[in-house]
Amino acid sequence: MVANAERGEIDIVLGKKRRVLRPSYEAVMTIETLTGRSLRELAQMANAMTMPIATMAVVVAELIRAGAADDDIGGKQGEPEVWGKLIYEAGMPAIAARLTVVLTAALTGGATISGELKPVATTKGIATATGD
Known part of the structure; x- marks a missing residue:
């Protein structure tokens, strides 16, 4: 499965397999419940590379579950x-960098409830996130 940037997804390689991380509302809510941390705290921890491996595992598991095909x-x-x-x-460090991107998109309101990226306003002469 390939990540679809328009859905807020990014890819990650774990176990020699490319997987998709998707920041859906349900995934974020489950992550907050399981870790006892807010989305803001998690994004900061990923960015500072202070997120414990057990917490990373929960975040990765839920974001992959949200982005996975049913049989994946x-x-x-x-x-x-x-x-x-x-x-x-x-x-x-490599995983924390990927988590920073996906958690920040969710944190800043850059993604919809289903995990799709919101359109970026265009200004003449300035490229948008979608390359338009």
Whole structure:
């Protein structure tokens, strides 16, 4: 599956497989509940690279679940512990950078409830986020 930037998705490579992170409202609500942290705190932690690996695993698991095809995640693949091991293997700074992008889009109101990016206002002579 390939990330669709127009939906607010970004891709991430974990376990030698490209996966999609999608900042849907449901994913964000679940992440906040499971981590006990606000979206703002999570975005700041990702940006500062202070997010614990267990928290990263929860965030990644839920964002992947929101962006995955129904058959892409099953059984243990959807469990945060599995994602934590893959994050450790991939390197936490690289994953934190990807999480910063996706969590900031959700935090700043740049994404709709379903995780789609909102259109950026265009000004003559200035490129938009969609390249128009």
